[in-house]
Amino acid sequence: MTLRFASERRFSTFLPAEGAPETKPIRRYSEVRRDPLTGRSGRVAHFEGFSLVAPDLSQVVEESRAGCPFCPERILKVTPLLPRAIAPGGRIQRGEAILFPNISPYDRQSVVVSLSREHFLSANQFTAAQLADGLLASIEYFRSLPKVGRGTHSVITWNYMPPAGATQVHAHFQAFSTNRPGWLLEEEVRRSRLFWRRHHHPYWQELADTEEASGERFVAGGRHTRWLTPFVSRSVVSEVLTLFPERAYLEELSSDEVAEFVAGLRVALAAFHEEGVRAFNLAFYGAPSQERTPHFWLHARVSPRIYFSPAIQGSDNTSWQHLLDEPFMVRSPEALAERLRDRFRPLFPLPRPK
Numbered sequence: 001m002t003l004r005f006a007s008e009r010r011f012s013t014f015l016p017a018e019g020a021p022e023t024k025p026i027r028r029y030s031e032v033r034r035d036p037l038t039g040r041s042g043r044v045a046h047f048e049g050f051s052l053v054a055p056d057l058s059q060v061v062e063e064s065r066a067g068c069p070f071c072p073e074r075i076l077k078v079t080p081l082l083p084r085a086i087a088p089g090g091r092i093q094r095g096e097a098i099l100f101p102n103i104s105p106y107d108r109q110s111v112v113v114s115l116s117r118e119h120f121l122s123a124n125q126f127t128a129a130q131l132a133d134g135l136l137a138s139i140e141y142f143r144s145l146p147k148v149g150r151g152t153h154s155v156i157t158w159n160y161m162p163p164a165g166a167t168q169v170h171a172h173f174q175a176f177s178t179n180r181p182g183w184l185l186e187e188e189v190r191r192s193r194l195f196w197r198r199h200h201h202p203y204w205q206e207l208a209d210t211e212e213a214s215g216e217r218f219v220a221g222g223r224h225t226r227w228l229t230p231f232v233s234r235s236v237v238s239e240v241l242t243l244f245p246e247r248a249y250l251e252e253l254s255s256d257e258v259a260e261f262v263a264g265l266r267v268a269l270a271a272f273h274e275e276g277v278r279a280f281n282l283a284f285y286g287a288p289s290q291e292r293t294p295h296f297w298l299h300a301r302v303s304p305r306i307y308f309s310p311a312i313q314g315s316d317n318t319s320w321q322h323l324l325d326e327p328f329m330v331r332s333p334e335a336l337a338e339r340l341r342d343r344f345r346p347l348f349p350l351p352r353p354k
Contacts, residue, residue, distance in 0.1 A: 002199055003210050005231050006034040035232040037191050037203055038184075042232035043320075043328040050330045052237065054276035055310035060162060061120045061169055070114040070170035082111070086144045095133035099141055102174065109145055109177040113137055119170050123160065123280065124266075124273040126171070131262045132255070138175040139258075142251050145177055150290040153181040154250045155283070163279035163315075164305040185285050189296060196295035204297035208243055217337045220264070220344035224257040227264055227344060229333035230301070236316045237277070238329050238336040239303040240268045247298045248287035263347055265302065271343050272304050279305040 011029045016022050030045040065071070069078050079100040081090030092099040096117050102110040115126070115134045135156065142154040156175045159165040180186075195203040208226045211218040219227040219240070226243040233239045242261060247253060253261075265282075272280065281303045287296040308314040320326045 003036045003203075003206055004034075005036055008032050033232050035230075036207070037195070038187050040187075040232065041326060042234075043326065044330075044332050045328045046330060052276040052306060053310050055163070055278055055307050055313075057161060057163075057278055064169040065119050068119055068168065068170050070168060070172060071119050072117050075114060079112075085146075086141070092137045092140055092144075094137040094140070095129055097130070097133040097137045099137045099175075102176075106174070106176045107178040107180075111138075111141055111175050113173040113175060115171040115173065121171060122273060123277070124270040126266065126269070128259065128262050128266060131265060132258050134173050135253075135258050135262070136255065138173060139250055139253060141175060142177065148177070148289055151179045151288040152177055153179070153185065153288055154286050155181055155185075156250065157284075158280075158282040160281070161279035161305075163307060164281045166279075179288070181285075188285060189288060192295045193293070196293055202295050202297060204243055204299070205245070208245070217333050219337050219340045220348040222260050222264070222348045224260045225264060227268075227340075227348075229337045229340075231333060232327065233303070233329050233333055234301070234321075234327045235303040235305070236308075236327075236329055237304050237306060237331045238333045239301050240336075240340070242300045242302075244298040244300075246294065248291060248294070248296050249289075249298060250284055250286050252298070261300070264344065267343050267347055268302055268340065271340055272302075275339075277304040277306060281305060 009029050009031050011027055013025050013027050015025055028048060030043055033042050033044070034040070035042070069075065075098055079091070079098075080103060081087075082092070082101055084090070087099075090100075097113055097115055099111050099113045102112045113134045116130050138156050154175070154177055156173055158171075158173050160171060161169065192203050199206070208221075208228070211228045212221065212226070217229045217231065219229065221227065224244065226245065228241050228243075229238050230241045242264065244253070244257065244261075247257070269280070282300065284298065284300045286298050306316050308316055320328055
């Protein structure tokens with residue numbers, strides 16, 4: 001094994017408050033971890049007594065209905081149109097999914113995909129068809145774009161509900177094509193190339209095989225996907241990582257591969273909803289166009305977002321993440337993987353299909 005899952009426990013000692021029945025010094029630990037690919041650090045910290053509490057977002061949902069641009073009675077009247085060379089009808093429609101240009105674009109090619117006719121669906125209510133149609137509409141959009149030079153990424157993201165940065169309650173993906181996808185994806189690509197040159201096989205293959213063998217963070221594996229929790233998570237309650245073996249680009253995915261991903265995604269979202277998570281981010285990480293070596297695997301992250309203190313809308317994005325770029329977890333990836341395995345087992349029974 002060439003991967004290194006480096007971690008270090010750090011102990012803190014302090015005295016009880018005056019008048020406390022216990023007078024002995026109190027000892028607590030935190031843990032500093034290093035991502036096995038990028039080397040970036042993250043922490044497991046201040047998890048004593050933590051419990052998830054579901055925030056009440058019902059008022060936000062109801063107040064957002066009036067004037068929602070993505071509801072059926074408005075969406076075809078107020079949303080802009082794509083060039084006819086990309087979509088002859090001005091939009092791409094598939095099932096309930098409707099794809100159209102983003103009026104606040106992230107890059108030259110930037111679109112929004114409304115996922116449902118319903119104004120609001122909780123995370124455990126999305127149907128397989130709604131999620132698959134949204135992804136397949138996005139993939140159709142990417143395939144319809146003019147051919148681009150080397151180094152362009154196709155990206156799909158989802159900010160579900162305001163605690164995750166959503167500006168509309170009505171569920172929608174954002175998709176864009178860019179040669180500047182952000183430092184994390186760029187660093188993953190760079191490090192994956194280096195790993196390939198040194199070891200002559202993909203980092204992602206070794207990650208999947210190592211995690212499946214150890215069992216600590218491996219959740220499940222299907223015919224087209226592998227599911228695990230990252231050693232260093234960007235969510236404070238840890239997140240789910242999906243790998244697409246031997247696929248580098250979103251445009252390569254077949255309807256069967258999308259269907260398998262959606263099936264697993266629905267299991268993960270239902271599990272998160274059950275424990276009180278009411279918001280999440282999702283992103284796909286694909287290779288830059290015209291890569292010449294199979295060093296990179298397409299992957300996706302589903303990252304729960306919470307309020308630490310729902311009563312005061314206490315954000316989970318603190319100065320640690322926002323200014324120091326140092327993620328921390330109050331629930332370990334190993335604990336999340338253990339919680340998810342039984343839920344995934346009916347979908348992906350062992351032994352894993354080859």
